[in-house]
Amino acid sequence: MVSAQKGQVRVITGNATGAYGAMLCRPDVIAAYPITPQSEIAEQLAQFKADGVIDSEFVEVEGENSAMNVVLAASVAGGRVFTATSSYGLVFMYDALQETSGFRAPVVMVNANRETPGIHAVSSGQQDMISARDAGWVQIITENDQEILDQIIMAYMLAEDNDILLPVMVNYDGFYLSYLAEAVEIYQIEDVDKFLAPLKKQSPRQKLVPGVSQGCGTHGMEMGYVEARYKHTQAMERVKNKVDEIDKKFGDYFGRYYGGQIEEYRTDDADIIIIASGSATGTARTVIDAKREQGIKVGLIKLRLFRPFPAERLIQALKGKKAIGVIDRSICFGWKYGPICMELKVLTQELGSVPILSYIDGLANLDITIPHIGRVVDEVNEAAKGKPYQDVTWIPMEE
C-alpha cells in the first residue's frame, strides 16, 4: 500500500476530532446521548447527518444505556457502529458495556475521560474508564487531537479484525482535549476507505438475519459460559500484538506512528522511567528533556493500551531500570496505589526488586504541572540511589 494523500489541516477541538474520526470510517449506525464533556461529538455528528456529509443511521436515544444497546444490536446485525460518552454516561451503560463485549460486538466508542459519581465532579480524570476496566473492552488512551482521529481509525481496524472481534474504547482527557483546539490533519475519506479495506476481505462475521432462528449471547451457562469467557480472554491477549501491527501499518500509510501499546521516549539509555498517560505525557516530555540536560538519565513511557495491560512490552522496556515512577490520574479503591501503578506491580517478579513509586495527580481538573513531574523525576532518581522513598504520594495533598 502506497502512502496516503495529504489531508486537510483544520484547527478543531478534540470532540470535533472524534466526530471527524467517526465520519471518516463511515459507520452504518450512530447512537449517542449528550453528556459533558462529550456532547459536541454527538452534536457534530448530527450536523454531519443534517448536512448530508454522512449517510449513517443516526438514532436519537433517551439515554446512554439505550445508546449502547442500539449500537450493540446494530453491530450484531453486521453494521459498523459508533457512539461516544463520558463519566455518568459510561456508568449508566455499565450492563450494556458488558453485553457488548460478551457478544464480541466490534463497537467503537469514544470516551471523554471525566470523574465519576459520588462527588459530583464535572471535571477531568480517568476514573470513568478505570472503573470500567473489567468490562471486557479494549481501552486505549490518547494524548492529543490528532491521536484521537488516528486512533479511531485504528480502533475499527482492531475491533473488526476476525482475530479480535472486541469493542474498543478510545479515551482522551475530557475538558483538556475535549475543548482544546489543535491543528488536525483530516485524511481524505477515500484513503481511510483504502486503509480499512482489508476488513472487507475477511470472511463475513456471523450476524443476525431476518428469518433465521439464531441468537447471540443467550444461554451461555456452564461450559458455554466458560468457553465464551476463555475465548474472550484469549482474544484480549491477541489484541496486544495486533495493536503494534496496526500502528505500523497506519504509520506506513498515513505517516504517523504512536508506538502501539506503549510509546517509549528516551528510554534506551535511561536509568529511571516515568510512566504517564493521556494529555499529561506532553508535559512529561518537556520535563524529561530538562532533566536530561541536568544529567539525570530519565526516560518516559506513555501508556496507550490499558486493557489489555501491555505487560510484555513494559517488561521489555523496564527491565534493568533502577526505579520507576507512575503518575495516575485516577484512584483505586482497595489499594493505596494508583490503578496503573497497581497493575504494574503485578510485574514485580519480572522486574526484580526495583522501587515503584505511585503518584496520584491531576484529579478533578487539577493540572499535572511541570513542577509536579519534575518532583516525581527527582524523587524517583533518589529512590534509584537506594534512598528511602514514599510509596504513594497524592501530589495535590502535599501542596
Next chain:
Amino acid sequence: MVIKHKNIFKTQSAWSNADEKMLCLDTGSWRTSRPVLDKDKCNYCGLCALFCPPQCMNDMGDHYEANLDFCKGCGICANECPRKAITMVPEGEFTDG
C-alpha cells in the same frame, strides 16, 4: 495448559442456532411438569408457539408440540391456549422424564 474441552460454539461469540441446537445446554432437564396436548381441542392457532419463552414449540403441520429437550415446563403455553387444549402434567407421571 492442555485444553480437553470440545468447543460448543463454532464462532468466537456465543451464537446459537435454533434450526440445529437452539441452546447450548439442555434446559429440558429443569422441567417438573410437561405440556400435554389434546389434539381434538387444538385448532392450530399457534398462540402457544408465539408465547413460548424459549421458542421451543415445533410446528407439526396441524398442531404444535413442545421440544422436550428444551421445554422448561413453565406452563405459559397451557395458560395462553384459548381452547384449554394443553395440560401441564407432572414429570413423575412419565417414565421417559
